[in-house]
Amino acid sequence: MNEAIVKKLHEYSTATERYLREYFITIRNVPKKLHESMMYSINAGGKRLRPALLLGSFNTFSNNQLMAAVPFAASIEMIHTYSLIHDDLPSMDDDDLRRGKPSNHIIYGESGAILAGDALLNSAMENILSDLNKNCNENKLRAAYIIMEAAGASGMIGGQVLDIEGAYDGDSLAAMHSMKTGALIKAAVLAGGILGGCGKNEEIYLTEYSQNLGCAFQIKDDILDVESTSDILGKPIGSDSRNEKTTYTSLYSVETAKKMLSERIDDSLNALNGLERNTAFLEAIAIYVRDRKD
């Protein structure tokens, strides 16, 4: 990543984290333990990839103040964080470690973790509605709907249900991941673009870019799960094979998975060529997803 991209990435994560910090300072009447457990997972050192995609996509179409999009970036990070808390629960993936720290339920108990997750999902919506109550327009309403639809039964939550049921072939594996991980990544890119005022035809390229990126992200996750270490990833490796889950590396070879990853990234980069914009940031994220070590 060149210096300009690293600077942008830093700007986006700083803006999101500052907003989240403010949010958790200003919310009132939240029981202490709940407040603490929500913040524990929000501050557990996530990569802030989804906020970066949303804000990077926003800036691809608009030079307006970032603050027009930051509340949406913060909400998408709350949704992502809640989904990790619930995924790690004993009745789901039963993972004790997340981002190098004990999972939420290890610290706050099972009921505490379920409720912290519920509260983060709810807060994501409260936060967006609070923003809409201050200043509403059609683009914001569409972006909000796109995010919540992607998070829901036909998106991320539906994908988690399919993941628990288990995939059995390449098609069902891809379909599951396009919902579980892909939907929210796509929503981040699309919502950012819409908030930035992109045109209808530009949405098609953003969709193409983000769908390929989401798929690539998951293939890379599966490769890291067999090639990396628990120390580097900050979560247990081999969890999928322990849970007898079908992955890109169990269904295909690691070599084939790497080839599929490359193809997906190429397709996502090609999609950006359709946009007559400066897409350096979105390109760099795609390369990062392919080459990341954790």
Place this chain on the structure above:
Amino acid sequence: MNEAIVKKLHEYSTATERYLREYFITIRNVPKKLHESMMYSINAGGKRLRPALLLGSFNTFSNNQLMAAVPFAASIEMIHTYSLIHDDLPSMDDDDLRRGKPSNHIIYGESGAILAGDALLNSAMENILSDLNKNCNENKLRAAYIIMEAAGASGMIGGQVLDIEGAYDGDSLAAMHSMKTGALIKAAVLAGGILGGCGKNEEIYLTEYSQNLGCAFQIKDDILDVESTSDILGKPIGSDSRNEKTTYTSLYSVETAKKMLSERIDDSLNALNGLERNTAFLEAIAIYVRDRKD
């Protein structure tokens, strides 16, 4: 209840249930098992009290088509239903029976129930945002925020956290219930009034009415938990004492609880007198909450 009120109540629950039925028919791409488990709890025979309060409050101020408020009534019922699914979980109240049927997790397993709850909360928001995308105004935006705030960390979810921690005296018991049950009841009444175009000063009376009603509702629940039977209630009785929870009947006597219930209902009826409107429906609901057998 006189015939006119019974007719209204029927009209409100029919409109809400028809809307919910349509909603679950039209949502696409939801995995079969998830779709089924969401509908299982939505159709488990709830009293539809919160939708009735929202629509009754709406009609107190507006003779416009009910459909302007029904999407909000349906969303509040989805939120209420999700909260029951999560409350019943083994790590929470561990209740096997709800509304006379096996709890969601008994049928769909723990992870299935957690995800059905998540999906219903998410759907509540998707549904409101879908309505706002069709037709948005300031009153709708305020009503949406009021509902989501009441459902969240400073309302219902916060109340559930306090409930698990356990109340120890009258003040902490009342504070817990005003969040856990009271917040959403208050939001139903306020959101309905705002959607119906009530004035700022009228909101004060609606707040007074609904806060007393919410408290009365919980006192009555505690009385029924010791005086009724599992058959009539459709859920296990004595669950609170099994879980060693402080209730209005364990902290005070049943006699005192009944007196407190009466006072709260009187206060809620008095608040309605401040409104120069036809409040027959809201009055009848208060009387029903006091006298209900289940």
